[in-house]
Amino acid sequence: MTGYEVSRPLLDKIDAREQALTREAEQVRTLIDELAAKLRELDEAIDHLQITRKTLVSLAGEDDAEPDAPPPTLPGHPAYQQILTVFADLGRSLRTRDLCQAMDLPVENIENIRSKLKRLVSRGILDETEPGLFTQPRP
Incomplete structure (x- = not known):
């Protein structure tokens, strides 16, 4: 070993x-x-x-463009169509007071029309380019 x-x-x-x-x-x-x-x-x-x-x-x-996105729907009240007609006829941005005058509405209707304009903005039918100034979006 x-x-x-x-x-x-x-x-x-x-x-x-x-x-x-x-x-x-x-x-x-x-x-x-x-x-x-x-x-x-x-x-x-x-x-x-x-x-x-x-x-x-x-x-x-x-x-x-999103082809599947549905187009914005216009609320049923005829005032909405009248508002869009004024925008189309004048072809420019408008304030609520100017829109009321163009529609021959009394000043008392400003808040009612403003709420309709805001609803159209929320649905993408109109744009609010600055506070209180509304316009149709460009295609």
Whole structure:
């Protein structure tokens, strides 16, 4: 025998530790494989979203109008049609007082007409370019 004799119990401990580390390394390799597969799935989903975004931006650039969007609906009261007729005839922006005068309405009707103008703005039929100044949107 040489000067160093290794005892059996020490070799058994080394073998047990080596086996435990081998099992742990295999578990980590399995986890790495699972995480790599998950990462590939996420990257693929990101790629699909980027392609979708590019396609949508491209399509929006080709046609800014929304063909599926319904046109704004005019409220049923005949005063709304009269208001739009005045705007069409004059072809310019109007304040509520000017509109009342153009429609031959008394000054007492200003608030009633203003609320109708605001309703037309909320429906996208008219624009309020500055507070109290209304106009028809350009096509």
